Amino acid sequence: MAQAKSLKPRKQPRQERSRATVKAILEAAAQVFCRYGYAEGTTDRVAERAGVSVGSLYQYFPNKESLLLALANFHMEEGFDLLERLLCESTQQKPPLPIMLRRFVEALMELHLQNPDLHRVLFNEAPLPPSFSKEKETREHELSLKIVNLLASYEEVQVMNLPLASYILVQSVEGLVHSYIIYPVAKIEADELIGEVVEMMHRYLTSASSLQSGKL
Amino acid sequence: MAQAKSLKPRKQPRQERSRATVKAILEAAAQVFCRYGYAEGTTDRVAERAGVSVGSLYQYFPNKESLLLALANFHMEEGFDLLERLLCESTQQKPPLPIMLRRFVEALMELHLQNPDLHRVLFNEAPLPPSFSKEKETREHELSLKIVNLLASYEEVQVMNLPLASYILVQSVEGLVHSYIIYPVAKIEADELIGEVVEMMHRYLTSASSLQSGKL
DNA sequence: TGCCAATGTGAGCTTTTCCTCATATTATTA
DNA sequence: TAATAATATGAGGAAAAGCTCACATTGGCA
Numbered sequence: 483m484a485q486a487k488s489l490k491p492r493k494q495p496r497q498e499r500s501r502a503t504v505k506a507i508l509e510a511a512a513q514v515f516c517r518y519g520y521a522e523g524t525t526d527r528v529a530e531r532a533g534v535s536v537g538s539l540y541q542y543f544p545n546k547e548s549l550l551l552a553l554a555n556f557h558m559e560e561g562f563d564l565l566e567r568l569l570c571e572s573t574q575q576k577p578p579l580p581i582m583l584r585r586f587v588e589a590l591m592e593l594h595l596q597n598p599d600l601h602r603v604l605f606n607e608a609p610l611p612p613s614f615s616k617e618k619e620t621r622e623h624e625l626s627l628k629i630v631n632l633l634a635s636y637e638e639v640q641v642m643n644l645p646l647a648s649y650i651l652v653q654s655v656e657g658l659v660h661s662y663i664i665y666p667v668a669k670i671e672a673d674e675l676i677g678e679v680v681e682m683m684h685r686y687l688t689s690a691s692s693l694q695s696g697k698l
Numbered sequence: 699m700a701q702a703k704s705l706k707p708r709k710q711p712r713q714e715r716s717r718a719t720v721k722a723i724l725e726a727a728a729q730v731f732c733r734y735g736y737a738e739g740t741t742d743r744v745a746e747r748a749g750v751s752v753g754s755l756y757q758y759f760p761n762k763e764s765l766l767l768a769l770a771n772f773h774m775e776e777g778f779d780l781l782e783r784l785l786c787e788s789t790q791q792k793p794p795l796p797i798m799l800r801r802f803v804e805a806l807m808e809l810h811l812q813n814p815d816l817h818r819v820l821f822n823e824a825p826l827p828p829s830f831s832k833e834k835e836t837r838e839h840e841l842s843l844k845i846v847n848l849l850a851s852y853e854e855v856q857v858m859n860l861p862l863a864s865y866i867l868v869q870s871v872e873g874l875v876h877s878y879i880i881y882p883v884a885k886i887e888a889d890e891l892i893g894e895v896v897e898m899m900h901r902y903l904t905s906a907s908s909l910q911s912g913k914l
Numbered sequence: 915t916g917c918c919a920a921t922g923t924g925a926g927c928t929t930t931t932c933c934t935c936a937t938a939t940t941a942t943t944a
Numbered sequence: 945t946a947a948t949a950a951t952a953t954g955a956g957g958a959a960a961a962g963c964t965c966a967c968a969t970t971g972g973c974a
Binding site (some may be wrong): 493495496497499500503529534535536537538541 | 919920921922923924
């Protein structure tokens with residue numbers, strides 16, 4: 483059974499030179515993992531691509547897994563930051579609901595589109611450690627609270643259980659975009675998809691209950 | 699760069715004995731991949747768990763990847779079969795739309811629930827070859843056609859672009875269920891989630907357009 | 915300038931994994 | 945029952961990947 487080896491960066495770069503090294507290593511790792519996949523993306527290759535020696539790599543990352551984790555964390559942060567920023571803007575500006583929804587869906591789409599291969603490798607192929615999931619979970623929870631507040635500020639939003647609605651919104655759009663990017667469907671245009679997803683979200687949020695309430 | 703090695707089963711088992719061996723190997727592989735992950739799930743361990751020698755394993759699977767592919771194909775088929783069956787039933791019985799939707803969501807949930815770890819390993823961690831994606835794509839396309847027909851038979855369904863709606867339905871429910879199973883959210887009950895997803899689908903399908911048509 | 919800490923190097927050790935093959939056992943057929 | 949095909953075995957070869965460490969270089973500072 484794999485025992486828990488340290489995943490934290492081994493030492494912090496203190497000089498400018500080493501900060502550049504770390505940056506180069508992370509960028510190289512992204513490229514190498516994309517090109518070869520995680521398993522075949524060897525640390526030797528990463529070091530070579532970064533133009534440094536393997537030894538340097540292991541000065542800052544105690545093992546290959548920690549390199550993966552650093553990359554995954556970085557890209558997760560990027561995603562959450564984007565959403566938080568949009569959320570902030572929307573809370574202040576209060577654009578009409580459909581506009582607001584569209585912005586979120588578009589943002590998520592662009593996020594995935596800017597490096598589909600990397601997203602696939604990181605989140606669909608590489609074995610991320612549990613610590614990553616924990617972190618993701620808490621970040622998602624924070625985000626959810628803010629989304630609930632935002633939704634609550636729209637009078638036309640009719641759904642009862644806002645936390646649940648927020649979860650469904652985020653996860654279904656995320657899942658949809660994710661699979662669309664990974665396995666693009668020739669017959670469906672991105673714009674077309676975005677428009678329709680926004681429709682769905684809007685109808686869901688604003689319709690009066692179309693079934694016999696919640697029960698059965 | 700990894701060159702394309704054969705992924706097809708090496709030879710077909712002809713006697714009862716060898717059919718049992720192959721079955722044992724596949725079952726063992728599922729267990730071992732679950733417990734250790736794909737990378738650490740070595741072929742030696744699979745053979746040991748199956749109670750056969752590595753040599754026997756390599757009689758039927760030319761390499762580790764082909765074992766993964768066989769497993770993934772098996773479980774993909776299982777999923778598609780379930781949906782096709784449901785689709786067939788629904789086409790004949792024509793249950794009310796909400797009932798029909800609920801059955802699908804529940805079925806998908808149960809499917810993921812019956813072995814969450816294996817699903818995660820196969821579809822979120824292991825590096826599946828392109829041939830798998832191709833197969834999945836065509837199966838999904840076939841399924842989509844049937845869903846379109848089924849949806850078209852409900853008068854209350856208002857959406858214009860049925861193929862698009864069918865894609866959105868399948869992918870968003872799949873994504874939602876998938877992430878719910880992999881990272882369960884303590885505060886959300888499965889039943890609660892199912893009910894709400896059905897709501898969303900139903901509202902999406904039956905509402906008149908709530909935005910300014912499709913444009914912008 | 916000289917000293918020490920920070921940083922960088924890369925040959926090669928260690929470990930592991932996939933997979934083969936010569937051999938043995940079991941089933942089938944004549 | 946003898947002969948042949950199918951199946952099973954598992955020690956060990958080959959290849960590769962992760963990672964170390966003794967040594968070299970660079971930068972900051974007294």
